[in-house]
Amino acid sequence: MNKHYLYALLAVIVLFFVAYVGAEVFGLRYIFGVLIPYLAVIFFIAGFIYKIMGWARSAVPFRIPTTCGQQKSLPWIQPNKIDCPTSTGAVVIRMILEICCFRSLFRNTKMGLEEGNKLTYRLEIWLWVFALAFHYSFLVVIVRHFRLFTEPVPFIIQLLEKVDGFFRIEILYDTIQFGLPGVFLSGLVLIGAVTFLLLRRILTPQVRYISLAADYFPLFLIFGIAFTGILMRYFTKIDVTAAKSLAMGLVTFHPTAPEGIGGIFYAHLFLVSILLAYFPFSKLMHLGGIFLSPTRNLPTNTREKRHENPWNYPVPIHTYDEYEEEFREKMVEAGLPVEKPVEKPVEEKADSSA
């Protein structure tokens, strides 16, 4: 066992039990249902702003976009407007493609060695596919949860639920009633994608080698969140009305922690709180960072439009005059034009400089 994922897994398990036992056995519903979620949201918002402000405070001295397509140069050469954007509009499109479609990850290739001596680079789309599946299913799950924070539930969220739940599986026995309520695809995709990303990290030797505990922790955490969510919805069943009254209490600042929701719910909520509080202080901030990445968010017209460096300072340089001073005689001898004529006889000066 690699200690990195062991620690991360243990941490999530401990967190789960802290909340479960705390709420179920010790009845600390107010702490886990109200106080900690509020704290987590404060941490998340304050931390997120702090981090973004920190980045924003740092200067952008040079315009260093990575050009991933033909530049705009001569009028008859077709430029690649998106991968080598020169206008703000094109940069926006490049950024949208990066943020919404993971454009760069889509380029991913996998190196191979064939016939013992041919290096190959084949398209490797699975990381891209599962990364997209993961992020979008997570987004749908989050948006879907707004039904718990809104009254009446906006039409758009109801519609999303309908679409998400179109895929119906019903297993109805007296003991198991799976599929009632209707199965949400997003939850299953999320679990599947998280599992893929985890297994990839654990099983691919190179990826395992670079992975830190901080890489496994969010994956286990999100797995735990999705798992407890699915457990509540399809298996243990909770009192949704009570859960909603807690959620509504939180958003309307009239917090209550009603009875009868069950320990799993509090564990779920606690893991979400941990995720929120952890977010700004971790690599999860790539959510904010991607917007500010200087190799992607700057136009490539660097020779066309001057970029100002806020801290550009004067540096010592070797001027032409100093240069000519040192080499004047040799320049004159070689027939090169000079600014000042040679003052002394050539021989003497040559001796002293040697």
Added chain:
Amino acid sequence: MSDLPKPQEMLKTDRRPPASGWMNTPAEIKKGIACYAGNPKSLKYVGLPNPRTWSCFDEDWQLPENWQEIIHEGLKERLERFRSFKIFMDICVRCGACADKCHFFIGTGDPKNMPVLRAELIRSVYRNDFTKAGKILGSLAGGRPMTMDVLKEWWSYFFQCTECRRCSVYCPYGIDTAEITIMGRELLNLLGLNIDWIATPVANCYRTGNHLGIQPHAFREMIDFFVDDIEEITGLKLEPQFNKKGADILFITPSGDVFADPGTYTCMGYLMLFHFLKEKYGLDVTWSTYASEGGNFGFFTSHEMMKRLNSKMYAEAKRLGVKWILGGECGHMWRVIHQYMDTMNGPADFLEEPVNPITGTKFENARSTKMVHIAEFTADLIKHGKLDLDLSRNDHLKVTFHDSCNPARGMGMFDEPRYVINNVCNHFYDMPANTIREQTFCCGSGAGLNAGEDMELRMAGAMPRANAVKYVHEKYDVNMLACICAIDRAALPAMTEYWVPEVDVTGVHEMVGNALILPGEHKRETDLRLEPLPGVEAETEDEAKEEEADE
């Protein structure tokens, strides 16, 4: 070279990571991989810190006592000055998409040559010194204190990166290892940790205007040698101009082209092109001995040193009163010009917005920087039918094109050189799609690593590029690898000799020079390398014999 493993052995490099975690595996500084330390004289000349005689193989690197503090403060300063650096320290998720994109990882199999780990070498210290999580959780949060082992690791791996930016193409957040290596090297330079193949060219360039330390009169002499060769080839005596005030255009190219084959043939190509344009259209181009270097090894030292060396371009253009500047074929030179020069040393308001006086084309993409790439310039001339070209003189060449890293990923220059090549030769074949254009592989010797003592590293790093060259060599019988970079022209011949000996290396403007019909030239019997032209041999054999008999 004799210690080099065989190509076939190198291909089978084990790319599986070792059992011990990377944080606890100190770097092994090996012969064949490491470069020699910077000469103290060179450091002193340009005022770089801690000049002394030392070797990376020594136990004691003779550092200032407070070196940890210097690194900490240096990191802090750079985090404030460069948003790129700060963001790249924070947002990597270690997805590993960059891992097998690096030519050095593919070639050496060393896990610390995965771009993600190269960056983690600094990130781990950043987390330890600057983040709450790292301070509290230590290695669990991926943090570790700065120790001598870590410093040696930095030195080893930041001089195993050519700043080619291939990883940044694939990174979902655009994390650019070049940027990280640049910062890493800046920090190392604060302690006087440099390599001589960078430090001495920097000092030379500062003093004489070029990396090779060629003094003005010698620079002229070298160009005069080419003039003699060209006379032998064409029967025409060219008269290149130097430091000429009031010329239309100042031309700056890397001094490597003046100094070493096959760059010298490219240089002859430039000379012939300028002669043609002067004779036919009266275009007045001047060379400069003061700004006789396009390349900028300051870029591999620090932002400040880059600015100091680059300042000569605008200063000389201003002194000579030219209209605008034309730049030769070079890789990192063009990254500096395209993305840094105007910001550092501009605005160049004393120059005119570049217009090609022959075609009337406005180079709008260079409106502010006022420097045009020669591939853009020549492509424009060809498009307007302004050059007289005989493509058959390049018929002995089956050409492929190596997109040099910096013009590719720091500029987006792909079609201009291809257009020129396709118009000066008849046989052109691109390498496989995943190895060209923005996905191009580095020559393995860029960013100052083109030394002799790190040949094993260079050949390993060149493996992916060479493998793609071999592919087109076997498929299309390609025998010439064209490029638009002086480091390429210096580095790729060693690569082809090792990996694909049947293929030679050329600059694009060497082929232009071959094809260009100069007004009044005699019938050419050789190409610019003084090798017989195809077809001519048979035709002229008899004449040659007669001539010999006469002599």
